[in-house]
Amino acid sequence: MEFDDIKNLWQHQAEQTLPPPENVLQKVKLHKQKILQNLLRTVIQLTATFAFILLLVLTIKFTSPVTYIGIVVMLLCMSIYAYITYQHYKLLSKDFSTLPANEYISTLKQTYIARQKFLQNGTLVYVLGLSFGLLLYLIEPISFMSPFWKIFSIVATIAWILFATLYLAKRAMKKEFDRFDEMIKHLNELNSRM
Numbered sequence: 001m002e003f004d005d006i007k008n009l010w011q012h013q014a015e016q017t018l019p020p021p022e023n024v025l026q027k028v029k030l031h032k033q034k035i036l037q038n039l040l041r042t043v044i045q046l047t048a049t050f051a052f053i054l055l056l057v058l059t060i061k062f063t064s065p066v067t068y069i070g071i072v073v074m075l076l077c078m079s080i081y082a083y084i085t086y087q088h089y090k091l092l093s094k095d096f097s098t099l100p101a102n103e104y105i106s107t108l109k110q111t112y113i114a115r116q117k118f119l120q121n122g123t124l125v126y127v128l129g130l131s132f133g134l135l136l137y138l139i140e141p142i143s144f145m146s147p148f149w150k151i152f153s154i155v156a157t158i159a160w161i162l163f164a165t166l167y168l169a170k171r172a173m174k175k176e177f178d179r180f181d182e183m184i185k186h187l188n189e190l191n192s193r194m
Contacts, residue, residue, distance in 0.1 A: 024190045031179040031186075032092065038176065039089040046082035050075055062140055070136025077129040084122060088115055101191040105184060112180040119173050127165045134161075 057071055091111055096104045134157065142150050 024186045028183045028186050031183045035176055035179050036089060036093055038172070039085055039092070043082050043086045043089065046078045046085070050078050050082070053078075064140045066136050067140040070133045070139070073133030073136060074130055075133075077126055077133060081122070081126045084118060088118070101187065105187050105191060108180070108184055108187065112177075112184065115180070116177065119176070123165075123169055123173075127161065127169075131161055 053071060053075060057068070062068060088111070091114075096107055099107065138153070138157065142153055145153065
């Protein structure tokens with residue numbers, strides 16, 4: 001290739017325009033808001049479910065103490081999961097805009113890593129604990145059912161837990177991780193320009 005060919009190629013190459021910093025920051029803010037909305041929604045749903053189960057316990061008299069143990073296990077799992085999720089919400093909702101860009105990115109990465117660990121490990125423990133509590137709870141109601149409905153109830157419950165854990169939770173985690181990745185990517189891009 002001759003110098004003139006390289007020069008022509010260089011001149012014909014489209015000039016890459018970088019988006020203004022305000023647009024990048026707006027994208028970061030949007031991703032952060034989506035994550036915060038999901039965290040808050042999770043806390044609200046767990047709190048409402050907790051209240052409903054508590055109302056159930058107060059209005060229905062169960063004969064087996066195992067049923068009450070199962071309910072306590074489920075309430076305990078929901079409380080811990082909601083508390084940790086709320087702590088992540090508070091951490092992420094802090095205003096880090098006064099920090100230097102490198103510190104903000106570092107803080108965001110630390111939050112992301114903590115959230116990843118919790119979702120990957122904590123969700124498994126949560127599901128196992130909730131499933132164990134549900135199993136204990138269901139012993140009494142299932143004992144009054146015919147064999148067909150016993151099997152149907154157990155299969156439907158296990159199917160729902162597997163679907164919620166293996167599909168819905170994985171999909172939600174991926175969305176959240178993608179949003180964190182996008183936020184970090186946009187901030188790194190903005191930081192490298194400055």
